[in-house]
Amino acid sequence: MFKCIRGRKNSRERILDAAAELVSEIGSGRLTLDAVAERAGLSKGGLLYNFPSKDALLQGMIQRMIDEASTQKEALREKAEPGPNLEARLCTATVLNLHCGNMREIANGLLAASSENPRLLEPVRHIVKETFGNLKDTCEDLDASLLAWLAVEGLTNLEMHDLSPFSEEDRARIVASVNRLLHKGIAA
Amino acid sequence: MFKCIRGRKNSRERILDAAAELVSEIGSGRLTLDAVAERAGLSKGGLLYNFPSKDALLQGMIQRMIDEASTQKEALREKAEPGPNLEARLCTATVLNLHCGNMREIANGLLAASSENPRLLEPVRHIVKETFGNLKDTCEDLDASLLAWLAVEGLTNLEMHDLSPFSEEDRARIVASVNRLLHKGIAA
DNA sequence: ATTTATATACCGGCTGGACGGTTTAGTGCA
């Protein structure tokens, strides 16, 4: 099992990477199976062998994003410093990680699914709802936690659409502000 | 000039409304000229008479959003209460208005343009950059201003993708938190 | 050991339908 004769690496991963990159480069509406197959280094038939339809491919992108986020969050929870609003701190850090460095494109499944078939966002809808519930249940300062969460969502959304006007330093400063908000709250 | 014989209302407006609604309902990737024409209550020829290409239509959606935002912002500036971080307060209020009530779909041009042809977002990119510049130049508390701005961006983005888990009360509470943040800042 | 069978992983040409855009011929109002 887990054999991969032709590909050097798991084909599914290569395909998902290719799709995510292409969304960044040419826009979610121009994502075609042919383009993904070429970028991933296999044929269209091979692509459809791994993902039997375009919807399945988009679902795979969404699922990987969710799995990756979940893994990262639990990893962060292990080494989390004690302090207030833990869940919100984990949540913001995860969202920021998902759109940083070599992960920069992993969230592009959102754009692709949203443009092609909004129903594919159902799992994401569920996660968002769950996240909100967690924050409500566990965070000492819900107002600050929500603001922090929404702010990193806003930041990553700007970055996804390539609309961010922020330099690396700007981004760092914003992240620092988010953390300060989560530790100190809004002034009285 | 500005005559509109057949339509009860400006055709261009009806077309833009129809397109924005359709993006909400069927997803930006499934936005077709035929569907827009049907929804707007005119023929495809009539649609292409008003917007000679799909790109032109998307550009029109973006432009209306920008114009609407600019108008609203200046209207808000007239009756703005004195206080800190004026520009950020105008900015957040405008973004929130653009995604509220009968305006709910006006920002959908972003999704449509992003999926079809990301280059059409250039004017938005410019506005975002300018907004950031304004905040930097005029806001007493830049950190709080940026967080507030990004938070409402995050909120409206969730709403655009129909991912928001927030009730009306939740939303009101978040908006109140944003305003508190802009008036009081982050705790020391 | 050799043949046969089956499964895995993939190739790549093809087709049918959808879609953007054009064209043409005509309509009703000012």
Place this chain on the structure above:
DNA sequence: TGCACTAAACCGTCCAGCCGGTATATAAAT
């Protein structure tokens, strides 16, 4: 006469999904 369309046919392109085939690996049978 010009403006703002309607109605419908049409064209070329693009693209998802289909399908027959291929190479390799493993298993079973002889």
